[in-house]
Amino acid sequence: MSPEQRRAAVYLRISQDRENTRLGVDRHREDAEALIAARRWTPVGVYEDNDISGKGHKKRPAFERLLKDIEAGHIDVVVAQEWPRLERNRADGVRIIEAAQRHHVLLTFAKGSDIDCTTAAGRLSADMFSAIARNEIEVKAERQSRAQRQRAQQGRPPKGVRPLGYATNGDVIKHEAEAVKKIYGAFSSGSSLRAIAAALSGSEGKDLPALPTLPRHNRTLMIERNARRSEEGLEPRPVPNDDPWVPSTVMGILRNPRYAGYSTYTPKEVLANGDRRRSWRAQILRDDHGEPILGQWDSIVDLAMWEAVQDRLDDPARITNRVGTDRKHLGSGLYRCGVCDKPVKAHGQRYRCAGHVVRSREQIDDFVVEVVRRRLALPDLHDLLPSADEPRLQEIKEEINEHRARIHRAQRDYDDELIEGFDLKRIRDRENAAIDTLEVERLRLSLGSSHTSVLGQRDPAAAFEAGDLGVRRSTIGALCTVRLYPHPRGMKSFNPDSVSIMWR
Ligand SMILES: [Zn+2]
Incomplete structure (x- = not known):
């Protein structure tokens, strides 16, 4: 290949070190172009990265383009100021050397000796270089992860990004x-x-x-x-x-x-x-x-709070909107039908238990919220609540898991065509009703002890009023059972007797 046939690319990088300002890079460029002219190569472009610009510190777009053009066979020579400028880190060094080996490219530097992948001997020494560099990378990674583990074993705060609430040194913000x-x-x-x-x-x-x-x-x-x-x-x-x-x-x-x-x-x-x-x-x-x-x-x-939160996050039922999650209405699944005692469902603007009751949602919710708010304002609130009963909470958790397991088994039997869709629905309804009851008991027990709940606040009534839908639902669930009865026909005004609120 005659010199003129060799296509030479220039690689430049402005980096963070102080001497390497724009001025420095212009000088590097002149050096590189002088070298190309002296060797009578054909210039095919300048690839310039700016490490101090705001683009995340891992990205070097021009370097990536250079690699791509080498892989595409568009480049025979890469000219840079010195090896560290082109390499930047070991991983990138390995990448460019391996690309140069594959395509017999000469890497040449204004300062320092060439890496000549156009000859067999040059490729061999490049091989050794990349093997050494690879090993260096692995050792470094291992050392770092060992150091991290050691820190953690000593209970020291991990290095790196600080989580919300803690400074890097572990102090509380x-x-x-x-x-x-x-x-x-x-x-x-x-x-x-x-x-x-x-x-x-x-x-x-x-x-x-x-x-x-x-x-x-x-x-x-x-x-x-x-x-x-x-x-x-x-x-x-x-x-x-x-x-x-x-x-x-x-x-x-x-x-x-x-x-x-x-x-x-x-x-x-x-x-x-x-x-x-x-x-x-x-x-x-x-x-x-x-x-x-x-x-x-x-x-x-x-710890207890953290564990309780993990349980709730792990709960597969959370996704399907059981008590206390992303329900849209205050009473759906929470209020009960006064005729059959099953939880009512929201249906348009109403709560409904098919064939038994249909009631205006707004009217019932306003009434229930007002009654509960007044109840919370009374001073004897704590008599209403059981104290935290840890063994019972554990039992409840296990019972709920059992009911869930039954639903899963029924699901599997249905998949295996051992039972009919009708049976599956019956089992699911029965088990879900049992879970609902247990959930409410669990809420009630844990609310009594939790400082963060409405009931632990200095002014529970205000906390209830300010609470979001989930908070209100769980407070109601903890305090009382709401049953809806059919509203007498023909009666225009709201009849409070058609809603029963039983305190626990
Ligand atoms: Zn009913």
Whole structure:
């Protein structure tokens, strides 16, 4: 190949180190072009990356384009100032050397010796280089993950991105911790992830829990990072928009064991599976006796609360809207039919139990809310509530699981054509009714002890009034049973006797 047939590309990179300003890069470019002219190669383009521009620090678009053009066979020579400028990190170094080997490309530098992949001997030394570099990368990764694990075993706060509520050194950030506490409180008293996300974003609505308004955490983090960058004299990076919170972020907060004081470590395999959130419990680091290791930081929520929240998140029924989740109406599934005692369903503007009762939703809800609010305002509220009964709570959990298992078995039998659709429906209705009853008992028991619920507030009536739909539903469920009776025909005004509210 004559020199003129060799197509030479120039690679330039403006990097963060101080001498490497625009001026420096212009000089690199002149050097490279002089080299190409002296060797009589044909210039085919300049690839320039700007590491200090705001594009995430991992991306090098021009470098990627250069690799692609090498793979496409458009380039015979790459000219750069020096190897570190082209390599930047070991992983990219390996990529460009391997591409150069495949396509017999010469990598040449204004400072330092060439990597000549146009000859067999050159390719061999490139081989050795990439083998060494690969090994270096692996050793480094292993060392890092060992160090992370060790930190966690000592209960020291993990390095890296700080979670909402904690500074990087593990100190509690008060106003954020307060928000975390309230997020746990809202979820465990029945608010949905969506309602919590909306409230954090500052949306208003009487069905939303009372939470402080916060910018999304990744926005806060970027603003903090930029403050550090500006102290170091570096350009700021773009800050994410002030978009609303999303339910999955709320879920991440509710799942994080650090808030309960557990030290965590995420093995690489877990990260690779992308199943981080579902396996939060598996990330709790344990000692030789299987006991969880506690971090040296202060917990933000207590262990019992954290565990209860995990149970609720794990509950497959949560997705299908049972007590306390994303129900749209106050009384559906909660109020009972006065004739047959089954839970009523919302039907348009009404609550209905087919063939038995049809009642105006608004009228009933207004009445029930008012009665409960007044009841909560009475001073003897605590007599109404049982104290927390841990063994019973455990029993309830097991009983609910048994009922769920029966539904699953029936489902399987139906799939195997052992039972008819009619039988499946009958079993499902029966088991769900039993679960409903247990759920209400569980709510009642746990509400009595929970400080975050309406009943633990100094002014329960006000807390109930301010509560979102989920909070109101679980409070009603904890305090009373509401039964709806048919409204006497012809009677125009609302007859309170047609609704029975039985206090527990
Ligand atoms: Zn009925």
